[in-house]
Amino acid sequence: MRIMGLDYGSVTVGVAISDSLKLTAQGIEVIRRKSETKLRQTLARIEELIKEYEVEEIVLGYPKNMNNTIGERAEKSEEFAEHLRRRTGLPVVLWDERLTTVAAHQVLNAGEVSLKKKMEVVDKLAAVFILQGYLDYLSNKKKLNLTDSL
Structure with a gap:
């Protein structure tokens, strides 16, 4: 089972999916x-991706x-988030996404990505940052729990 990360914007939703070990986030697509x-088609596409990737939880920026x-x-x-909960029945975690889009732009600028390409992928990259932040939190939480039990 995997976790889905979403960067919800006014006309786009960046989508990222964790690996099966829930260690890394990969950008999947931008829904426009x-x-x-x-929202109907956006939610329908998210549902398709949930089934395809066997998602058990959603992290929303x-x-x-x-x-x-x-x-x-x-x-x-x-x-x-409420639409997602009702439509999918999955838990939805709201994850602080301050500066993720800024960070995504910085990464793309550093890579000298063209403006056209940047506009195509920035939301997907922001979703990766959101999901990776959450995955790192889960990993650190596990490590702390293991340390506490020693």
């Missing part, structure tokens, strides 16, 4: 829609403001 309110307050984008992510 015509407008922010057109939670774009808090830098001062830790909840803004409009975070509220929209909360709404999307």
Whole structure:
């Protein structure tokens, strides 16, 4: 079983999937829609990917403001999380994604990726950063639990 990471944007959703050991995140695709309110096809595609990759949990980027307050984008992510829970029946973890898109842009800029290509992959890379952060958290949590039992 795997974990899915999502970077939810106004008209795109970046998708990443963990490996079966839940150690690494790989970018899968960017789902695009015509407008922010057109979610049916987006949710259907996510469901297809859940089945294809045998996903057991979803990690959704939670774009808090830098001062830790909840803004409009975070509220929209909360709404999307609820859609995902109802539609898939899977647990959805909201994961602090502050600066993941900035980090994705920095990586792509360092690699001298063209603007066109950057726009195609930045959301997928942000999803990778979101999911990898969560996977690292799980790994560190396991290590701490093992240390506590020694």
